[in-house]
Amino acid sequence: MPRNANVSITPNGAAALSDGAVNVCRVQNASGYPVTLQATLANTAPTSRSGGVTLPAGATLAADLPLAALFPGIGSGALFLWGFSDLTGDVSVSHE
Numbered sequence: 001m002p003r004n005a006n007v008s009i010t011p012n013g014a015a016a017l018s019d020g021a022v023n024v025c026r027v028q029n030a031s032g033y034p035v036t037l038q039a040t041l042a043n044t045a046p047t048s049r050s051g052g053v054t055l056p057a058g059a060t061l062a063a064d065l066p067l068a069a070l071f072p073g074i075g076s077g078a079l080f081l082w083g084f085s086d087l088t089g090d091v092s093v094s095h096e
Contacts, residue, residue, distance in 0.1 A: 004094045014045040014082040021078035022095045026063035029055045031089025039071040039079040049084050
């Protein structure tokens with residue numbers, strides 16, 4: 001399902017960034033501190049940031065990079081994308 005929205009990430013755990021499994025996703029970190037991106041094969045929140053990718057404050061993950069290339073150890077094809085942060089903040093997310 002397509003998504004184009006701001007998503008709040010709280011320090012209580014992983015926040016779902018994708019609205020289903022996706023191949024690519026544009027994510028812009030609108031907070032003033034780093035956000036860790038993590039991916040899973042199933043719609044089950046990861047319990048760890050281990051192996052995640054850090055998106056610095058203000059940085060953007062472009063939608064032309066397949067998530068499977070960013071997280072090769074997770075699997076190929078569509079993945080669920082999650083975000084972790086130490087402080088509450090928003091990220092802008094867009095995907096088809």
